[in-house]
């Protein structure tokens with residue numbers, strides 16, 4: 728009832744279509760949720776996302792919740808996460824995706840989840856890391872440890888899109904450091920990012936983790952921009 732009354736004053740709206748949410752709905756209405764362009768990559772071995780990492784880094788599996796398309800609903804969703812401070816949505820997406828990943832995570836024996844960290848200057852500016860909140864939702868849905876504090880970002884480097892792959896690789900090398908690597912020994916971890924485009928950030932971070940004895944890496948993102 729209180730939610731109903733609150734809705735009169737502060738209507739809860741779908742972040743994608745702006746229609747009023749039902750009591751049972753959160754952030755995204757059922758219609759928009761059914762319209763999300765799911766990749767279902769977790770159910771597909773050698774999927775297109777896994778292929779972009781071939782010859783670059785050794786991942787066990789890679790999957791993404793939805794496809795990114797410019798101007799589409801997913802771009803709108805990511806905009807909410809990155810620039811509108813919608814921290815609850817990030818965690819909610821993790822919960823939502825986590826429920827579909829249950830079986831895959833069990834089959835792959837994944838033990839913990841690590842979000843790609845932001846550089847501390849960027850974290851300070853934004854106040855939160857949307858990938859980490861997504862990871863938090865995943866870790867809750869999957870009941871796996873959130874091990875995000877094990878990795879730090881040493882450089883604020885980001886825009887590398889105009890550079891050739893070779894330069895880009897040099898640019899991202901040692902962007903990340905692993906703290907307390909012993910804690911990740913012989914563990915299979917799920918590395919989580921918001922959007923994967925070239926995959927170079929994931930590549931750099933995964934290569935750091937793969938230095939650890941017996942450490943295996945799989946990848947999950949909210950969205951993937953591949954054709």
Ligand SMILES: [Zn+2]
Pocket residue numbers: 741742743744745746755756757758759760
């Ligand atoms: Zn909607």
